[in-house]
Amino acid sequence: MDQQILIIPVLFPIIAGIAMIVFKPKAKVYSAWFIEGIVLLNSILVWTIILTGMGRGDGAILFRLTYDLSVYFRLDGAGMVFAGLVSFLWPLATLYSFEYMEHGDHIRSFFSLYTMTYGVTLGIAMAGNLVTLYMFYEMLTLVTFPLVLHDRTREARRASRMYLYYSIGGAACAFMGLVFVLVYGSTTDFTLGGVFGGGIRNVDHNILLAMYVLAFFGFGVKAALVPVQKWLPAASVAPTPVTALLHAVAVVKSGAFAIIRLTYYSYGADFLRGTWAHYLTAAFVMITILYGSTMAVKEIHFKKRLAYSTISNVSYILLGVVMMSPAGLIAAFTHLVFHAFMKICSFFSAGAVMHRADRNYVYELDGLGYKMPVTFVCFTASGLALMGMPPFAGFISKWNIVQAALSEGGILGICAIVILLYSALMTAIYMLSVTVRAFIPSKDTVLTANDGVSDPGWKMLVPLVIFVIAFTVMGIYSKPLMQFLEEIC
Numbered sequence: 192m193d194q195q196i197l198i199i200p201v202l203f204p205i206i207a208g209i210a211m212i213v214f215k216p217k218a219k220v221y222s223a224w225f226i227e228g229i230v231l232l233n234s235i236l237v238w239t240i241i242l243t244g245m246g247r248g249d250g251a252i253l254f255r256l257t258y259d260l261s262v263y264f265r266l267d268g269a270g271m272v273f274a275g276l277v278s279f280l281w282p283l284a285t286l287y288s289f290e291y292m293e294h295g296d297h298i299r300s301f302f303s304l305y306t307m308t309y310g311v312t313l314g315i316a317m318a319g320n321l322v323t324l325y326m327f328y329e330m331l332t333l334v335t336f337p338l339v340l341h342d343r344t345r346e347a348r349r350a351s352r353m354y355l356y357y358s359i360g361g362a363a364c365a366f367m368g369l370v371f372v373l374v375y376g377s378t379t380d381f382t383l384g385g386v387f388g389g390g391i392r393n394v395d396h397n398i399l400l401a402m403y404v405l406a407f408f409g410f411g412v413k414a415a416l417v418p419v420q421k422w423l424p425a426a427s428v429a430p431t432p433v434t435a436l437l438h439a440v441a442v443v444k445s446g447a448f449a450i451i452r453l454t455y456y457s458y459g460a461d462f463l464r465g466t467w468a469h470y471l472t473a474a475f476v477m478i479t480i481l482y483g484s485t486m487a488v489k490e491i492h493f494k495k496r497l498a499y500s501t502i503s504n505v506s507y508i509l510l511g512v513v514m515m516s517p518a519g520l521i522a523a524f525t526h527l528v529f530h531a532f533m534k535i536c537s538f539f540s541a542g543a544v545m546h547r548a549d550r551n552y553v554y555e556l557d558g559l560g561y562k563m564p565v566t567f568v569c570f571t572a573s574g575l576a577l578m579g580m581p582p583f584a585g586f587i588s589k590w591n592i593v594q595a596a597l598s599e600g601g602i603l604g605i606c607a608i609v610i611l612l613y614s615a616l617m618t619a620i621y622m623l624s625v626t627v628r629a630f631i632p633s634k635d636t637v638l639t640a641n642d643g644v645s646d647p648g649w650k651m652l653v654p655l656v657i658f659v660i661a662f663t664v665m666g667i668y669s670k671p672l673m674q675f676l677e678e679i680c
Contacts, residue, residue: 368406386458
């Protein structure tokens with residue numbers, strides 16, 4: 192009975208989202224509190240499961256595909272990390288969305304899909320095997336595609352089509368990797384160390400490595416890995432709560448999490464280490480970091496700049512993954528958690544500026560820091576954290592990646608450290624240049640243009656402040672998380 196409770200947090204938001212479409216609540220206040228109540232209740236349930244250990248065991252079967260193949264949920268250490276992260280951030284993101292979307296169109300469909308996405312993302316986090324993860328990974332595309340399309344503009348239509356095409360193509364590649372795990376692995380269940388440890392017959396190892404590379408780039412679509420990253424900056428046309436969902440909480444993190452599962456829990460780091468597949472994927476991860484951080488410096492659109500930053504920073508997670516070591520896995524999980532708080536804070540700050548001041552470009556931000564002090568202080572804190580400045584959490588996660596790279600040694604370790612240093616410099620430029628414009632405007636700036644602009648209301652400010660507190664506290668006192676990661680890795 193304890194195990195069956197794992198099904199509830201996945202299905203409850205999905206059913207509630209469908210109910211919002213079917214029953215069409217008309218009162219906005221009722222609808223808002225109804226949605227926030229669902230999300231909060233679900234998050235409380237997830238954290239209860241995590242803290243009491245109810246999710247540990249054989250798992251809960253949702254349904255069987257064949258006699259020996261099931262779609263089922265099981266909450267191991269890795270799943271706890273991702274599920275705990277998602278369930279902490281989602282209620283705050285939903286609260287922020289109420290104020291941001293209060294004058295928007297298609298509100299009911301937006302929040303119904305937003306709520307359904309919560310359940311689907313938890314399905315990925317709690318997946319007990321690769322088949323279950325793949326199924327919910329596909330569902331994530333279906334529920335987030337209409338969110339990217341939400342504004343129905345020409346740009347939104349183009350961005351949503353691009354997102355759909357990339358995601359479908361990526362899913363096809365990931366499916367090839369899944370098939371080979373099904374056929375040649377000892378099980379599809381997630382097993383730390385992989386499922387090929389007993390030896391493989393009747394198949395060339397290079398074929399298995401090729402399938403791993405295909406799956407790596409297939410799941411890498413949602414992680415915005417070069418050369419399949421183009422959809423992410425384009426998706427910035429979506430409302431800020433959606434872009435934050437894409438960049439910090441659900442989509443790119445699901446891509447990174449799926450790659451962690453594929454690498455360490457299906458194929459196995461020992462099976463991959465030192466092979467051509469290892470070095471090929473590592474090379475593309477480092478290219479992605481270089482590309483994302485460089486393009487962010489060049490980009491003048493506020494949200495697109497942060498989108499390129501996401502491309503770079505999510506590949507920090509993958510850089511830990513491709514170290515193919517316990518230290519690399521710890522570093523990957525650390526940055527997966529910390530980056531979520533830092534990036535959602537920066538995106539929500541940008542969204543507050545667009546919502547209250549209607550400014551979309553970096554060169555339009557001159558002097559706004561004095562009119563929106565809380566917003567820009569939070570943005571500056573997130574920028575310093577993304578740079579890796581102590582005492583913020585970004586320093587801890589980047590230090591862990593550096594340690595993993597030092598342990599790896601060789602050309603791969605040296606290249607990783609050099610690229611991290613370059614990216615840190617680029618991050619300082621593209622994040623702090625926004626702060627400088629906001630608080631130190633040029634002499635010819637007409638400050639009267641900012642008259643009437645102010646910080647947003649409490650529904651948008653409270654999440655921002657909580658995020659800053661969270662990644663500051665985690666930077667100062669990261670010991671509990673690090674101990675937990677050492678136990679599960």
